[in-house]
Amino acid sequence: MLDGRSIQVIRALTTSSYVLKQDIMKEVNLTKRQLEYTMDKINGWIKDNKHQPVRFIKEKASIDHETYTFLLKRIDMDSDHFDSQYLMDRQERMHFIYMMIFLREGYLSINHFVDALEVSKATIFKDLGDLKNDLEEQNIGIEYNRLEGYNLSGDELDLRAYLLKIVLYSLAFNPNRKFIDYFIETNQLIKFEEMLSIISSVMRKHDIKFVENRLIEFTYSFILLKQRLLNHAVRIDEYIDAKDLMNTDEYEFSLSLLKYFDMYTESSSEYLSRCVLGFSAGIHEITNENRNNVMKMVRRFLNRFESFSGIVIEQKEDVIAQLYIHFQPAYYRLLFRIPVYNPLLEKIKSEYSALFTIVKETFKSFEKELDRVISEDELSYLTIHFASIISNFSKQPEYQKVAAIVCPNGIGSSMLLYSRLKSIFPEFIFMEPIEFINLDSVFDRADIIFTTINQVEFVKEKKPYFVVSPVMTDAEISDLISEVYSKINNFQYQLPSFNQMINIVKKYVPEKEFKEFENEIRGSIVDDLSHETYGKVNLELSDIILKEYIQLDVTAHDKWDAVEKAANPLKILGAISEEYINEIKKSMETNSEYLVISNSVAMPHAKPKYGVNKTAMGITVLAKPVKFGNNNKDPVKYIFTLGSIDKESHLKAMSTFIQLISEDSFFEKLNSSNTALEVKEYINDFETRINTA
Structure with a gap:
């Protein structure tokens, strides 16, 4: 088994x-x-x-x-x-037990668990003990009495949230739906295919859209929640006015779905509509006040991201529309305690560590507003969106091979994968990403297929296909390049894979030096093969802040004078031009508030095209603070002038910068230092500490 x-x-x-x-x-x-x-x-x-x-x-x-x-x-x-050959592991048994108690109708004993899982009583008692420990952290209890047997205790919203976590975890980290299907079958619940057909029909009626994977998750969740929605009322926090909610397509969809099963109640409709808001794609036009509020948040977050990253976003309205599609459901997930899992979390934190830190800082104010902690899973999805935004979408000339991208994971993952593959294989024409269910519509036009899912249909069609991840390491990119070119018979580009080379070298390089060699050669190989791949040049903060860029106790009459004097060392040493400084001032004429990124701290910057010759950051400490027009964070005493030659190479430095300005001791050092060298040495020491932590 x-x-x-x-x-x-x-x-x-x-x-x-x-x-x-x-x-x-x-x-x-x-x-x-x-x-x-x-x-x-x-x-x-x-x-x-x-x-x-x-x-x-x-x-x-x-x-x-x-x-x-x-x-x-x-x-x-x-x-x-x-179904008949699958042996559940410990985690799945614990989840199975929870779902049995969650759906309990009548007396439930230890023997019911033994019969359902076909394991010993000793194993069940051990699993129950482990499950109780896990549930304590979620404020959920498992209780037993002779009259009712096993049952759950705790806030109904928490009980449902844990059920959703089980579904999402099972589909995200071990995408074998047979575990949940087996539970559905043994408990005589409505089968997935039947429920999917019903939900799809109601979706079409109300113009509701789900990303392919989210539709699967919602369908399973509704199957398992269905009876509980009818039998257990729940108190909903009124973050959204009930009347406002009733005007949404999501509410009408939920109402129709519940009425189809003759299980409408006020509580069930309110809860389910909130779930739909968290699962569905935010593609509707802004038609009510609440959606306008979400759009305002997106604009504010994008401004904060620009401030913390030092990037000025091009085509901002298009970017806002793209971010809104992801953030709307994320907003409702946070409001209504709907969990999310990202199986690529650790990979994203590793490959996009600097960007992840910047995104995390960008959304801190939102956590305070809602009194909610944004999970790293949610932040990692947002990081993917911002990574796709800053990627280079240059116009491609026409080439021979046409490639399709199959990615059912949502717009952020899809667009990130799209931009990465375009930079790795610039000689291919890439069609925009599609979901698996839409593959037939482009199949005949595609010479090759890149996919994030491994389906037997790809093997049947005898067309070259490659399973990829939206987030790839250098080694994975190297192996992909070798595999693609070998399969399409492009011998000019056939190369040994990274792992093939590294295993050969490992035989001859001493173990102590091997890891350093591996890291260096990995970056070098992928640099040569894909010049535009994200994050290949990772400047440290100490690389862009020179001692000569630091000024202490500077007198300025107003914000204009302060910005001019703060930028002067960078101009004198050739890092930026006079035009660059003028562009900063020009933007200040309409809005200088955005330059203030935290209390007393401003970071003037503009687009690279206005005259950046070298990525650099200057530090200026004013003798007396001046006002920049930000009522919450004025007056400004510390000015960090940034010039970056592109949108990516400085992100690691900015990640360190964000951590640096969160330290009170850094500002104490700025206030007490007599020389620029003291400040520079502090920054170098700080950078060493966080890089070795």
Whole structure:
């Protein structure tokens, strides 16, 4: 029988034509011994099904074509093969137990759990204990009495939120829907396909749109919430006026769906409409006051992002519209305690660490407004959106190969992947990303397919396809380039993969020096192969703040004089031009408030095209503060003048800068220092501390 770990390993084996043991160990978080044990289990199962086992030749997985197709069919989400051959892991058993109690109708005993999960009482008691510990952190309890058996205690909103977490976690981190399907079948709930058909019909009636993955999540969530909505009323915090809510398409959709099942109540309609607002795509026109408020927030956040990142956004209205589509549902998720999971969280934090820090700072004010902590999962999705915004969407000439991108994860992930692939393969024509259900509409036009999901249909069609992630490491990009060019017979570009080269070099480079060599060669390879890939030049804050750019105890008559004097060292040393300073002043004529990024701190900057010769930041401490027109953060005493040659190379420095200006000790140093060298040394020491933390 296969367990969850085996499924994860099979998925890792089938994501690429070139898979190494170390790749699988890293992706599934296994030791070498654990991987060998799991592979023995998988190969035993493969042999039982009359196929050739998976072999490793010099650390590389070798899979027979028929075996590969067999594995894809078995893990395909539309396949039914896992029902009788799937062994739940501990986490899934705990989730199964919670769902049983959540949907409890009548007496529920330990024997019910034993029968449903087919494990011993000792295992059930251990799982129950672990589940209770997890639930305590969510203010949920599991209680038992002889009359009712097991039941849940706590706020109904918290109980439902945990149920949603189970659904989202199962679909995000272990996308094998058979676990939830099995629960639905054993509890005689309405099946997924039937519910999806009903929901889709009601969606069309009310012009509601879901991203493909969100529609799957909502459908499963509604199946599991349905009975609870009818039998348990819930108190809704009135962040949105009920009358305003009733004027939305989401409310009308929820009403129709509930009436279809003859289960309308005021409580159920209010709760479900809020769920729909959190799951659906924010694509409706702004038709009421609340949506206007969301749009105002998006504008404010974009202004804050510009301030903290030092980037002046082009085509701002288009960018605002793009951000709104993601932020509207995110806003309602935060309001109504609807969870979100991002399986790429750690990868995004690693590959976009500087941008993640800037985005986190951008949204701090929102946390205070709503008295809600924005989860790192939510922040990572927002980071993807901002990464796609700052990517270079240059116009492509016409080339021979046409590529389709299949990505059901939402606009942020799709557009990030779109821009990354365009920069990696500039000789291809890329159609805009589509969801899997729409693949037929572009299939005939595409020469190759890039996809974030691995579906057996791609194998059947005999067309080159490549499974990719919206967020790729340098090694993954290198391997992708090699794999793509080898499959399309472009021998001019065939290269050994990063892992192939690194395994050869590992034999001859001492272990102590190997990690440093690996990191350096990784960046070098991808730089050469894709000049426009995000974040290849990562300037440190100490690189852009020279001692000569620092001025202390400067006298200024007003904000105009202050900005002129603060920018002067950068102009004298050739980092920026007079035109650049004039452009800053020009923008101040209409709005100088945006330059003030925190209490007493301003950061003047403009677009690179107005005269930036070198990325640089100056520091000016005024003898007496001056007003910039920001009522909440005036007057300004500290001015950090930024000039950046592009939209990306300075982001790591800005990430450090954000952390630096959150330290009271830094401003104490600015106030007490007698020389620029003292300030420069403080910055160098601070940077070293956070980089080695």
